[in-house]
Amino acid sequence: MKMPRFVIGGTQSGVGKTTVSVGIMKALSKRGLNVQPYKIGPDYIDPAFHSFVTGNKSRNLDSWMLEERAINDIFVKNSFDKDISVIEGVMGLYDGFGIEKDNGSTAHVSKILKSPVVLIIDGNGVSSSAAAQVLGYKLYDEKVKIKGVIVNNVSGQKHYELIKEVIEKFTGIKCVGYLKKNIDIKLESRHLGLIPTVEVENLNKKLDKLSSMIEETIDIDEIIEISKEVSTLYYTYNNDNKTRLKDVNIGVALDKAFNFYYQDNLELLEELGAKLVYFSPLKDRKLPDNLHGLYLGGGFPEVFAKELEENRELRNEIKKVSELGMPIYAECGGLMYLCKSITTIDGKTYEMVGIFNRNARMTNKLQRFGYVHVNILKSCTISKMPTQVKAHEFHRSILDESINDNYIYRVDKIRESKIINSWKCGIVENSTLGAYAHIHFYSNKRLAEDFIENCRLFKKGSV
Secondary structure (H helix, E strand, O other): OOEEEEEEEEEEOOOOOHHHHHHHHHHHHHHHEEEEEEEOOOOOOOOOHHHHHHOOOOEOOOOOOOOOOHHHHHHHHHOOOEEEEEEEOOOOOOOOOEOOOOOHHHHHHHHHOOOOEEEEEOOOOOOOOHHHHHHHHHHHHHOOOOEEEEEEOOOOOHHHHHHHHHHHHOOOOOOOEEOOOOOHHOHHHHHHEOOOOHHOHOOOOOHHHHHHHHHHHHHHHHHHHHHHHOOOOOOOOOOOOOOOOOOEEEEEEOOOEEOOOOOOHHHHHHHOOOOEEEOOOOOOOOOOOOOOEEOOEEEEEOOOOOHHHHHHHHHHHHHHHOOOOOEEEEEEEHHHHHEEEOOOOOOOOEEEEOOEEEEEEEEOOOOOOEEEEEOOOOOOOEOOOEEEEEEEEOOOEEOOOOOOOOOOEEEEEHHHHHHEEEEEEEEOOOOOEEEOOOOOHHHHHHHHHHHHHHHHHHHOOOO
16 A cells, blocks of 8 residues: 655744644544644654544654664554555754754655655745745755645735745746734744643634634645655564563553653553553542553643642652552653652742652753763663663753762763763662653664563562
């Protein structure tokens, strides 16, 4: 099967990729199509919008963290039975790791998946110059197949028609529609990107309005035709992760405070023999019964710090099972929750779980942002031996220093094969590991395997 698909790329960040992507997904879904969404890069929030709109879990495709074969297989596995796949890009079309356009960029993933690109440009304040811009994107890498252009932020139809005429005349690429300036459909942002779906009021109403605008001024039929201009992709992995007996139970924190998970991470754990049991640190007063491990992803615990503090019963239970040796893996927001306290940006301090004797303090700026190499220096919750894995960090909080911390990560920032910065992270207490780095398990499947095995050992009373 050819699996109809297309990539929505942009000339730069802020050009409207997510707004247009979500609107097109909604319009396609309203036509009765079974839409499979994807997000290029490490973002968690945009995929949540995709999933909300389509009813299908969005997947991350990150060609810096993952090998090309893994990207191909994640795509094929999830798209083979869908009507159409929509792949939202990241940053500008050719923006990748450093100056490497074929490492982490939207263009790179479009080539891996042999997918046509619909390019979004900003029409505000331009006419003929739009053609020069599109032509530059076309010629910069002619292996990237730009098959359509959407013009955002135009003043009206006449403005669009002027831009459309010059682009099609001088680039040979068809314009498939436009969006006018409209603040009513703008998706609101916070310091790390869009505000998550679980916090957006009247989201369905906003999305209905957006999809109506999309259908009015963007040629959905033409986009569907573009999506069919693809060749066949094949699944390449030998499936050594055949679904196994669910012999261990892992509790996964999932609510408004904790919802940053790669969907493929969760499903890989299931394939390796875990039954995932979801719980809410905000609402549940006790952990689910018969757990053998915990997984606490990222999110915004600082936004809900008061509610988390008030749930003393659950905090105490999590600390108790940690002291009993239950394997617990926590990333970023999960790490903050397992500290003794969180200090919010207004200076208020709230009590947290207290496994790690540290205070997590919010700041006004990003402390770490971008791709990193994580060197796991010794055996831990997710690794039975030293290893290295690619990961991503983005956070505004810092942990107050402590001389008693048992760090097991050395995190390297690398440019052009040279380490430009290094720092310690990855705190271990009992069998609990907390770290800022977000890891995609498909970048090193052994980490998921070792986590599952440690949960099995705990079940048997060997930990």
